[in-house]
Amino acid sequence: MSKIIDLIKAKEEGSKPFISIEFFPPRTADGVKNLYARMDRMKESINPLFSDVTWGAGGSTAELTLDIAEQLSTTGHVANMHMTCTNLEKGGDPKAAVRGALETAKKNGINNIVALRGDPAAGQEEWKAADGGFTCALDLVEYMTENFGSEFGISVAGYPEGHPNAISEVEDPSSMSEAEKARSSMEGGKVYTCRDADYKKEMDYLKKKIDAGADFIITQMFFDTKVFGTFVKDCKTWGINCPVVPGLMCINAYAGFVKMTGFCKTRVPAELRAKMDSIKDDPDAVKAFGIEFGIQMCQDLTEIGVEVLHFYTLNLEKTTYGILKGLGYEVKGSAWARVGDQVKTANGVGVVKSIESDGSASIEFEGETPTATFKKEEYSKVF
Incomplete structure (x- = not known):
C-alpha cells in the first residue's frame, strides 16, 4: 500500500507534474x-497518482465515503480519503467513531487520509465540535500519529487566500496592504480579504499541522x-x-462557478469574471472556456514547479480530459465518449x-x- 508522499518524492526532475483527481x-x-464507472474510465484514461473522495458536511456521507474509497482501492486507484472531525454517528464517543473509521479504512487497503475540520452540518451556519470530539484538523x-x-499518509488543507472563516469584509478598501489586495475578492459590491494578522x-496553524505529522498540503x-x-x-518562509x-x-457551468466562488469567497480576477459574465448564457462556450482557462492555469503552475495538479472534477470528465490533452498529456482510450x-x-x-459494452463504436462520417466501427482505442474525443 503506497503512501502518496513517497509517490510524489519519486517524481523525476524535469518531468511533467503528476495528475490527481477528486x-x-x-x-x-x-x-x-x-x-464507479467513471472512476474506472478515469483510471484507464489518465492513471492518476491518487484519487480523493470527500466526506460530507457534518459527517453526512461517512459510510458512503468509506465504501467509495474502498472501491477506489480495489480497482487500482491510490485512494486518499477525506476525514473530518465531525462525529460519524449520533451519540456515543466521537473519537471512538473516528478510530473505528480509520481501522476500517486500514483494513480495506486505504492508508492515505486528508485530515480536515469539515464544513458545518446541514442547517447549521457555524461549525461546532461534537461533545468529547476533536476541535480542529490539528487534533x-x-x-492519527x-x-x-506512521501507518497512514496524511495530507491537510491549505488556503492561499485565507480560510473562508478568516476572510472578512473590508469597510475601507484603501486601508488594505498590497498582500491583502492580492488576496481580496469582491461579492455583491463588497470587498473581502484575509487581513495580514489573520493570514x-x-x-502558523498550517505549520503546526505539518509539524504534527502531515506529509503534504492540498489547497x-x-x-x-x-x-x-x-x-x-x-x-517556505514559515519553514513549511x-x-x-x-x-x-x-469550470463546467456558470451557475456552479458563481455558487462555489461565493461559498468559498474565492478571488476571481476581473478579466475572468468579465469573461464568464459575457458567456454565461452559452453552456458550450462556458465549457470550452473552462478548458482553455484550465490549460493556462496549469501551465503557470508548472512554471512555478508544482509536483502534482489536483483536479476537483465535480464527478465529471470532459473538462479534466480537455485540459490534460491541451497540456500534452496522453489520455488513453475513448470509453468516456458518448453518443x-x-x-x-x-x-x-x-x-x-x-457504443457497445466493450467500448467499440459505430461512427458516422461524411463522404463515401x-x-x-472502431475499437475504443481507435478513436478519441474531439473537444
Whole structure:
C-alpha cells in the first residue's frame, strides 16, 4: 500500500507534474453506479497518482465515503480519503467513531487520509465540535500519529487566500496592504480579504499541522496563480517545506462557478469574471472556456514547479480530459465518449452513433464511407 508522499518524492526532475483527481459521494444509488464507472474510465484514461473522495458536511456521507474509497482501492486507484472531525454517528464517543473509521479504512487497503475540520452540518451556519470530539484538523492529525504512528499518509488543507472563516469584509478598501489586495475578492459590491494578522494565524496553524505529522498540503480552490505562488513562497518562509498541491476547480457551468466562488469567497480576477459574465448564457462556450482557462492555469503552475495538479472534477470528465490533452498529456482510450460526440479516427472526424459494452463504436462520417466501427482505442474525443 503506497503512501502518496513517497509517490510524489519519486517524481523525476524535469518531468511533467503528476495528475490527481477528486470525487464526491453521489446522492442516489444510480449516481454511485455511474461514479464507479467513471472512476474506472478515469483510471484507464489518465492513471492518476491518487484519487480523493470527500466526506460530507457534518459527517453526512461517512459510510458512503468509506465504501467509495474502498472501491477506489480495489480497482487500482491510490485512494486518499477525506476525514473530518465531525462525529460519524449520533451519540456515543466521537473519537471512538473516528478510530473505528480509520481501522476500517486500514483494513480495506486505504492508508492515505486528508485530515480536515469539515464544513458545518446541514442547517447549521457555524461549525461546532461534537461533545468529547476533536476541535480542529490539528487534533485529528495528532490523534492519527499518536494512535497509528506512521501507518497512514496524511495530507491537510491549505488556503492561499485565507480560510473562508478568516476572510472578512473590508469597510475601507484603501486601508488594505498590497498582500491583502492580492488576496481580496469582491461579492455583491463588497470587498473581502484575509487581513495580514489573520493570514499569519492561518500560516502558523498550517505549520503546526505539518509539524504534527502531515506529509503534504492540498489547497483550497483558486483562480489566481499569482496568489498561489505567493502562498508557496510564504510556506517556505514559515519553514513549511513539504509539497504544496494546487486544488483546481474545473469550470463546467456558470451557475456552479458563481455558487462555489461565493461559498468559498474565492478571488476571481476581473478579466475572468468579465469573461464568464459575457458567456454565461452559452453552456458550450462556458465549457470550452473552462478548458482553455484550465490549460493556462496549469501551465503557470508548472512554471512555478508544482509536483502534482489536483483536479476537483465535480464527478465529471470532459473538462479534466480537455485540459490534460491541451497540456500534452496522453489520455488513453475513448470509453468516456458518448453518443453524439465528435471523435477523431483514422478515417477522419465523425460522430458517434452507438457504443457497445466493450467500448467499440459505430461512427458516422461524411463522404463515401458513411459509417464504420472502431475499437475504443481507435478513436478519441474531439473537444
